[in-house]
Amino acid sequence: MVFLTILLFSYLQMSQQIQKTTANSKEMISNPRLIPVHGTLNIVRNQNVTLSCHSDSGSPPVRYTLFKHNQKVSTLNRPDLTPSLFNLTINSANDVGEYKCKAENNISSGGKYSNSLNFTLLEPVSKPMLSSPTAQAKKGQNVTLSCLSENGSLPITYIFFRGRQSISPPVKMQKREAAVIFLFINSSSDFGPYKCRAENSVHNNTKYSNSFNFTLAEKFKSTMSSTGFTSTTNAEESEDYVIYAEIEPVKTEEYINFSAIRREDGKAEERACATIYSKAIFRD
Numbered sequence: 001m002v003f004l005t006i007l008l009f010s011y012l013q014m015s016q017q018i019q020k021t022t023a024n025s026k027e028m029i030s031n032p033r034l035i036p037v038h039g040t041l042n043i044v045r046n047q048n049v050t051l052s053c054h055s056d057s058g059s060p061p062v063r064y065t066l067f068k069h070n071q072k073v074s075t076l077n078r079p080d081l082t083p084s085l086f087n088l089t090i091n092s093a094n095d096v097g098e099y100k101c102k103a104e105n106n107i108s109s110g111g112k113y114s115n116s117l118n119f120t121l122l123e124p125v126s127k128p129m130l131s132s133p134t135a136q137a138k139k140g141q142n143v144t145l146s147c148l149s150e151n152g153s154l155p156i157t158y159i160f161f162r163g164r165q166s167i168s169p170p171v172k173m174q175k176r177e178a179a180v181i182f183l184f185i186n187s188s189s190d191f192g193p194y195k196c197r198a199e200n201s202v203h204n205n206t207k208y209s210n211s212f213n214f215t216l217a218e219k220f221k222s223t224m225s226s227t228g229f230t231s232t233t234n235a236e237e238s239e240d241y242v243i244y245a246e247i248e249p250v251k252t253e254e255y256i257n258f259s260a261i262r263r264e265d266g267k268a269e270e271r272a273c274a275t276i277y278s279k280a281i282f283r284d
Helices: 001-027
Strands: 033-036 042-044 047-054 062-068 071-077 085-088 098-104 118-120 129-131 142-148 158-160 170-172 179-185 195-199 221-224 230-234 240-248 253-261 276-280
Touching: 033 098, 033 179, 042 047, 047 062, 047 098, 062 085, 062 240, 071 085, 129 195, 142 158, 142 195
Parallel strands: 042 118
Antiparallel strands: 033 047, 047 085, 062 071, 062 098, 129 142, 142 179, 158 170, 158 195, 221 230, 240 253, 253 276
16 A cells, blocks of 8 residues: 555656656747848849748747748748748849848747848949040140949949050949049050959959040141241141131121142142132121
């Protein structure tokens, strides 16, 4: 009889211990962590991304729900505490924003929410435009070159080239403004060709500009005709042209009649060209 009493008492103690252990094993879920699997939140259009939602502690099974701007995106059930993976495709700016996930188990009330994540949509740079306010230049002159991509996520980095050789360190622009460099025309090779390159944080998206060349400013020489008028001639040409003009007053307007005499290779022979009429308007 005493033996049966001891046995019954031991059974009751063991049962209570099992119930206590079972009760303790039903643990509320912890706050989950939401992280990008590939470790970056900077993405481009039509890119596939994967988000991991995971609670470190809590009694399984666990139900994970992903939200974007408080709207449910997807729900996944896990029989254990392994991470739940959500696959997304970012097609437009509407797909970026604040993402959160919620974890809940059978004993949780309302579930627990994770940290928030925000994607940044990157736009590739467009082809930059290389230009200069000075199209013509001469030796000994200072000139400028400007390079600008009108589209693309900031910051944008620009590099200038003459031929295939870089002539500037990288210029990083934090605003939508052109990168500008200053040049000194010292020799014929300084006239070009020039190009610039634009790139931002979008991988494998480098764009080159149009090619740009400065043209040599023409030099002119002057000759004085017998009538006292000056003519200008391209110094690099072998032929001279002398322009004669005479002014005929007509009331409030004056007309200038031009005739051109062409001399070739210093010959005495002269050929008269057609008379050219122009109308001169005099203003105060």
